[in-house]
Amino acid sequence: MAEALRRGAGGIAGLRRFLEEYAEAVEWDIAHYWPGRSLLELYRGQMSWRELRVFLKHLPTDSATARAVRKSTPEEDAWTLVPQLLASVVDAVRENSFLQLKLHGDPKKTGRLKPPDPIPRPGVEPAKKSNVIRFGGRHGSGAKQLAAVFGRPAANQ
Known part of the structure; x- marks a missing residue:
């Protein structure tokens, strides 16, 4: 979160650019983490730009603003x-x-x-069936499978 604020460095102008992109998420986080306050207070002069910067800098990683900056899905964040x-x-x-x-x-x-x-986990593909070589039973002796693994014809062929 702090890195995103530093990327658009430039004091009030940087915060304004940040708000242009993430205003809805910031508004949600202010209502959630700072009860009784509103983003409108910034424009009414009841909240300083410094207060907003400090608030944004210390938001937790699971906040709406942090998720918006990361552009992550709710499933990934869970x-x-x-x-x-x-x-x-x-x-x-x-x-x-x-x-x-x-x-x-x-x-x-x-x-x-x-x-x-x-x-199942997001971003993790399910394991594919293993190439277990079985000897005996309905799969035969496994000589053909071993030969395919080592790239040579089976001895009994």
């Missing part, structure tokens, strides 16, 4: 460090529960149990 860490913990607990069921459960009942999908 995923700060704490929700990201919490989602990681939930994913770990779910994965651990899955592993406990697979290791200690009845194989007839847990045979088709699939691992849980992680909680």
Whole structure:
């Protein structure tokens, strides 16, 4: 937030340019963080430009003005460090529960149990299916898959 104010440096003229672009967000933040005050007070002479500058400089990162300056979406702003860490913990607990069921459960009942999908996060693409090479079963011996990985024909071909 302070960097955005410094970019348009120039005292009152810089604050005016800043307000031309972000007036609605500033108005919302004044009403939210400074109850009883209004941006109109600046134009009525009841608030100094210095008071406004100090207020803007110390706005929290989740304020409407800071979001407007960053041009971020509400979903992106919702995923700060704490929700990201919490989602990681939930994913770990779910994965651990899955592993406990697979290791200690009845194989007839847990045979088709699939691992849980992680909680979707903005900006993070879901993991693609892994290229796990399976030996035996319906996938054959895996020799063709290994040969494709190492770029050589399979020995039995």
